[in-house]
């Protein structure tokens with residue numbers, strides 16, 4: 001069994017090497033192997049070179065670099081990654097250090113043992129977590145509440161990065177997103193297939209805007225618009 005890990009990366013020279021090292025250090029349960037796909041979204045910094053260096057120094061790990069010709073956004077990078085994966089399961093991993101790759105294991109266990117198609121890691125079910133700026137916190141809560149109202153879900157953390165899928169299932173869902181609307185689009189389309197998404201608690205270490213956080217308030221509004229759009233159309 002193989003877990004594919006898709007990393008959309010845009011100007012992440014400060015963290016890309018560290019997150020790759022953390023991922024290769026994780027020992028997956030159920031004897032699962034890892035396939036790491038970094039989609040470099042035309043970064044202007046040293047991200048690409050650092051990934052190349054990592055691949056050379058870790059030849060026994062399966063790390064693949066995919067370069068986007070021009071910057072297109074997180075959603076487009078994830079879609080490119082989905083085209084490349086060969087694993088049985090897939091998780092989205094940001095190129096920063098906000099999430100902990102050791103959380104792959106409880107997600108993997110939940111999806112495999114219950115034969116599910118998708119599970120989400122929730123930052124809010126883990127009461128020991130600190131949270132980001134109040135605006136991001138509130139924005140995330142509002143997006144989650146709207147998701148639950150529109151799609152009959154009982155989520156606590158819709159915009160979580162740790163969305164974990166059966167690979168065949170994920171590939172069966174056509175996506176239109178280019179930017180941060182990946183999250184609401186995939187949640188909407190999963191929900192429209194009649195699936196109640198299960199969550200488990202995960203760790204979260206928020207980074208600041210100075211440290212490179214790129215999501216903005218307007219992305220929250222776009223998320224809400226995306227949820228409404230796919231609920232009543234699309």
Ligand SMILES: Nc1nc2c(ncn2[C@@H]2O[C@H](COP(=O)(O)OP(=O)(O)O)[C@@H](O)[C@H]2O)c(=O)[nH]1
Pocket residue numbers: 007008009010011012039040041071072073074075077093094095096098161212213214215
């Ligand atoms: N491919 C791509 N990735 C991006 C872009 N902007 C942000 N990202 C990546 O998306 C991930 C999430 O970004 P981040 O600012 O941490 O947002 P948040 O964690 O969702 O609040 C990181 O891995 C970024 O490198 C972009 O324009 N293109």
Ligand SMILES: [Mg+2]
Pocket residue numbers: 094096098213
């Ligand atoms: Mg992040």
